[in-house]
């Protein structure tokens with residue numbers, strides 16, 4: 001119950017929950033470690049993943065966005081094919097399933113009706129399911145064969161923040177543990193790199209003044225805003241856009257940098273804010289090319305780059321983290337920018353209009 005959880009000195013749950021992210025990340029690492037400090041989880045889950053020939057991630061909203069990033073972890077590290085689906089579309093648009101599918105439901109609340117409808121449907125077909133949720137004993141957890149918990153503590157603000165990064169953390173661990181069980185050697189120390197992520201999160205949470213300044217500079221009066229990125233930055237951009245629209249009511253869209261020229265660039269006017277993520281070396285030149293294209297049409301670009309890839313006019317530099325774990329860090333400035341944009345525009349940050357924390361209707 002929200003009333004039992006104190007905001008303490010925080011003006012809003014959302015800000016408190018953003019700040020909890022470094023702690024949650026450390027807690028997740030600890031919860032999924034064995035006595036020797038190695039990552040581990042219920043062997044039945046690892047077996048279920050390894051027995052499957054394809055994983056189907058099903059989720060809604062922010063949890064869907066986490067699934068998109070999770071697909072990268074699992075495919076790159078564990079070399080297991082993954083499809084990610086929006087729950088509400090899946091039920092009437094079911095893809096042709098592989099021979100041995102495993103379904104992964106990602107849901108902070110574990111109560112989302114659209115996701116549950118798919119779970120019921122696939123159970124009738126005789127398939128197995130794993131639920132990744134923040135709420136032990138929730139419907140999606142009870143009805144699935146397996147559960148992985150987020151250990152993020154109650155999330156009260158309607159806008160999901162710490163649950164998203166916790167979902168990424170747990171998906172990364174799932175991918176790493178599965179890879180290891182399959183005899184695949186990750187070229188880096190995942191526990192160490194996740195610890196570096198937790199430290200980076202702390203550094204980012206300490207930069208609120210700068211985020212408030214960026215929000216004021218780019219978003220105080222604008223009607224719309226674009227988020228662009230390539231590769232995994234595109235998925236984080238989708239999440240940044242969702243966050244901004246749900247709490248500040250600014251029309252926001254996330255786009256793959258390469259898609260801009262296929263239509264969206266027509267929307268760029270003088271002063272349109274374009275928040276660009278540049279955390280991936282292999283697409284750094286291309287995304288910067290996209291920024292030049294929109295800037296030439298009058299856009300007001302705000303580049304957020306990873307340390308080591310930054311250039312002179314970048315607006316903000318993220319602390320260095322492992323290149324494949326950047327979403328865990330790069331989303332934090334986007335969360336904070338949305339928070340301050342909503343605040344400046346006089347919106348009800350924790351309880352935005354027309355939205356409920358968990359959507360228990362179809």
Ligand code: AGP
Pocket residue numbers: 060061062063106107108109110111112115158159160161243246357358359
């Ligand atoms: C996130 O900010 C949203 N409020 C919303 O998209 C949410 O992620 C979605 O409704 C899914 O909820 P769940 O994770 O509890 O299933």
